[in-house]
Amino acid sequence: MKKTSLSDIAKALGVSKTLVSLVLNNRGDEVGINKDTQKKVIKMARKMNYKPNMVARGLRLGASKTIGLIIPNIGNLFYARIARVIEDEAGKYGYRVMSASSDENPEKEVGLIKVLMERQIDGLILASSLKDRTEIINLRKEKVPFVLIDRYFPQMKTNYVIVDNYHASYNVVTHLINQGFRKIGLLKITPSYLTPIRSRFEGYRDALHDHGIRFDKRLVKEIPFGGISNAMEQALPELLFKPVSADALFFLNNDLTVTGLGIINKLGLRIPQDVAIISFDDLKLFQLLYPPVTAVAQPWQEMAKEAVRVLMQEIKSPGTIKEKSQVILPARLEVRKSCSKF
Amino acid sequence: MKKTSLSDIAKALGVSKTLVSLVLNNRGDEVGINKDTQKKVIKMARKMNYKPNMVARGLRLGASKTIGLIIPNIGNLFYARIARVIEDEAGKYGYRVMSASSDENPEKEVGLIKVLMERQIDGLILASSLKDRTEIINLRKEKVPFVLIDRYFPQMKTNYVIVDNYHASYNVVTHLINQGFRKIGLLKITPSYLTPIRSRFEGYRDALHDHGIRFDKRLVKEIPFGGISNAMEQALPELLFKPVSADALFFLNNDLTVTGLGIINKLGLRIPQDVAIISFDDLKLFQLLYPPVTAVAQPWQEMAKEAVRVLMQEIKSPGTIKEKSQVILPARLEVRKSCSKF
DNA sequence: TTGAAAGCGCTAACAA
DNA sequence: TTGTTAGCGCTTTCAA
Numbered sequence: 038m039k040k041t042s043l044s045d046i047a048k049a050l051g052v053s054k055t056l057v058s059l060v061l062n063n064r065g066d067e068v069g070i071n072k073d074t075q076k077k078v079i080k081m082a083r084k085m086n087y088k089p090n091m092v093a094r095g096l097r098l099g100a101s102k103t104i105g106l107i108i109p110n111i112g113n114l115f116y117a118r119i120a121r122v123i124e125d126e127a128g129k130y131g132y133r134v135m136s137a138s139s140d141e142n143p144e145k146e147v148g149l150i151k152v153l154m155e156r157q158i159d160g161l162i163l164a165s166s167l168k169d170r171t172e173i174i175n176l177r178k179e180k181v182p183f184v185l186i187d188r189y190f191p192q193m194k195t196n197y198v199i200v201d202n203y204h205a206s207y208n209v210v211t212h213l214i215n216q217g218f219r220k221i222g223l224l225k226i227t228p229s230y231l232t233p234i235r236s237r238f239e240g241y242r243d244a245l246h247d248h249g250i251r252f253d254k255r256l257v258k259e260i261p262f263g264g265i266s267n268a269m270e271q272a273l274p275e276l277l278f279k280p281v282s283a284d285a286l287f288f289l290n291n292d293l294t295v296t297g298l299g300i301i302n303k304l305g306l307r308i309p310q311d312v313a314i315i316s317f318d319d320l321k322l323f324q325l326l327y328p329p330v331t332a333v334a335q336p337w338q339e340m341a342k343e344a345v346r347v348l349m350q351e352i353k354s355p356g357t358i359k360e361k362s363q364v365i366l367p368a369r370l371e372v373r374k375s376c377s378k379f
Numbered sequence: 380m381k382k383t384s385l386s387d388i389a390k391a392l393g394v395s396k397t398l399v400s401l402v403l404n405n406r407g408d409e410v411g412i413n414k415d416t417q418k419k420v421i422k423m424a425r426k427m428n429y430k431p432n433m434v435a436r437g438l439r440l441g442a443s444k445t446i447g448l449i450i451p452n453i454g455n456l457f458y459a460r461i462a463r464v465i466e467d468e469a470g471k472y473g474y475r476v477m478s479a480s481s482d483e484n485p486e487k488e489v490g491l492i493k494v495l496m497e498r499q500i501d502g503l504i505l506a507s508s509l510k511d512r513t514e515i516i517n518l519r520k521e522k523v524p525f526v527l528i529d530r531y532f533p534q535m536k537t538n539y540v541i542v543d544n545y546h547a548s549y550n551v552v553t554h555l556i557n558q559g560f561r562k563i564g565l566l567k568i569t570p571s572y573l574t575p576i577r578s579r580f581e582g583y584r585d586a587l588h589d590h591g592i593r594f595d596k597r598l599v600k601e602i603p604f605g606g607i608s609n610a611m612e613q614a615l616p617e618l619l620f621k622p623v624s625a626d627a628l629f630f631l632n633n634d635l636t637v638t639g640l641g642i643i644n645k646l647g648l649r650i651p652q653d654v655a656i657i658s659f660d661d662l663k664l665f666q667l668l669y670p671p672v673t674a675v676a677q678p679w680q681e682m683a684k685e686a687v688r689v690l691m692q693e694i695k696s697p698g699t700i701k702e703k704s705q706v707i708l709p710a711r712l713e714v715r716k717s718c719s720k721f
Numbered sequence: 722t723t724g725a726a727a728g729c730g731c732t733a734a735c736a737a
Numbered sequence: 738t739t740g741t742t743a744g745c746g747c748t749t750t751c752a753a
Binding site for chain 2: 738739740741744745746747
Binding site: 040113118122134135156323324326 | 382430431432433434435437438443445452453454455456459460462463464466467475476477478479480493494495496497498499521637640641644662663664665666667668669
């Protein structure tokens with residue numbers, strides 16, 4: 038038993054497809070179709086359990102009512118929450134979302150973009166791990182409406198919604214310095230060309246500089262996305278013991294913090310007496326750790342909402358808006374006990 | 380500048396669409412198309428930046444190469460991780476996934492099923508919040524291949540991949556009893572008709588019974604999905620203080636545990652001296668809490684993998700397999716210090 | 722107030 | 738070795 042189509046209904050009723058289509062799209066009155074005919078059509082549609090084929094509709098209309106979402110990893114709570122909000126917001130406009138994880142892998146990301154484009158997405162929200170912007174320039178050439186989130190390309194005029202990483206990081210480091218810490222280790226996720234990572238690094242560097250503390254590159258470690266555990270097992274002792282002897286650690290994402298806390302625990306070090314801790318990206322459980330972990334709470338909800346808003350605007354009036362929407366959201370430092378001296 | 384289609388290439392080359400289609404689908408040799416012609420076609424396709432329109436292809440072929448995933452909330456790490464694995468696994472077969480969150484709301488879920496069906500998904504993975512199976516019976520009538528995960532319908536012969544909730548829960552409670560706890564509070568998420576919740580409850584009840592402990596319904600609290608915080612603020616004091624005075628709490632999902640821990644903390648109670656804690660569903664940070672939280676680690680990875688495997692099998696040979704795949708995976712109890720009397 | 726026909730981009734049967 | 742034609746299910750002119 039095949040699915041019923043418009044013409045099945047039309048045939049059953051001895052009318053035309055057009056008529057059925059019109060009625061079922063609530064354009065019956067507008068066009069002036071007999072009320073009774075309308076009733077008949079609707080009744081028959083229900084009786085035959087008709088479900089419109091949105092794919093066919095999309096093909097005809099040239100719009101799939103689907104947006105793509107590419108993020109590093111939907112299995113990371115930061116992005117999972119964003120995905121959730123995007124799903125809800127896009128849903129309000131009748132859009133569904135197809136999401137895909139890039140694993141911070143540029144080649145994979147390029148592949149995903151291609152796949153999603155082939156599936157005729159009407160727009161794309163992208164937390165890109167791309168190194169250079171050529172791929173983004175391509176995107177623009179293809180005329181897909183898109184919005185960058187979390188990461189952007191400073192040299193390019195695109196839509197984006199990001200967090201003010203520089204100041205958030207600057208504030209973190211300033212706070213640590215004010216608390217009396219001087220040897221602040223920084224744990225970056227790679228690839229380190231990602232704009233949030235770079236901005237956070239610059240905030241770190243400038244805050245040190247502005248407080249007269251010399252930058253020591255031994256305090257900065259890069260941790261590859263694909264092998265966090267191993268890299269951290271090696272990096273943390275190097276940072277925490279002689280000769281480097283960091284007295285504070287600043288983790289640049291939630292995975293790093295969680296893994297880092299585990300290792301610090303195993304090493305038998307006390308927080309904050311032996312080492313202070315601050316995390317970029319906040320998790321609920323951070324409040325319940327002993328001691329509670331200070332963290333930068335990112336405005337993920339606003340970011341997702343704004344991204345959808347901007348994308349919908351771009352989809353509605355493609356190209357007409359000359360100035361791109363560029364949104365920079367502040368992050369909040371949640372000071373807890375993991376970074377207080379004494 | 381519109382996108383290039385097959386016929387654009389055909390026109391540019393003065394050949395037929397068929398030819399182009401055949402070549403681009405790597406069926407050139409099979410059919411026996413001139414090597415040179417093939418080269419020309421491929422070159423022109425590249426030159427014109429051709430991207431196949433999978434929607435049109437899907438319409439023609441009657442297969443979208445898309446599967447739907449409906450879960451309670453992709454913003455919950457348990458489901459986010461599952462979604463990630465499903466994405467990866469389905470990708471291996473050339474499928475993309477469209478996910479949607481039901482918020483444990485049956486009406487919303489029915490709506491989502493409809494929307495996804497309209498979008499011509501080839502299959503559905505469903506962590507259902509439906510109360511009765513009529514909707515699932517409909518699904519079967521529609522002939523969409525589907526697999527239930529996490530939750531199932533005992534009276535129905537469907538594909539499903541679930542966790543052995545009953546025994547996991549039985550083991551938890553037995554462990555608590557062996558540790559000397561007697562007044563074990565149970566915090567269920569609603570709707571409580573969900574099979575995992577029911578099975579866990581039954582495991583709880585039977586374990587108590589088998590150890591000669593009387594079931595006390597005052598020890599069981601239902602927490603609505605939509606208002607966890609408020610409900611817990613009220614429920615926990617009722618459980619923990621007189622006259623009920625629970626000496627242990629068993630939380631039936633990670634949200635409950637996280638919220639619960641926060642409240643216990645605020646109440647100034649010590650774990651496990653004042654109250655022991657066990658969580659259904661494990662989180663990395665549970666190991667780092669003070670004390671570390673005992674938890675049931677669910678095999679989410681296997682569950683997701685199996686679900687995709689079964690679904691792909693069902694899609695490939697629809698209806699031919701008479702016996703449905705029913706997979707029940709064991710869960711592991713990770714004993715930590717939050718539930719030891721010592 | 723309704724219908725016929727074209728066409729979105731693709732593939733498959735059949736012909737040449 | 739290649740082309741013609743039909744049709745997936747839908748909407749939209751245009752005509753009646």
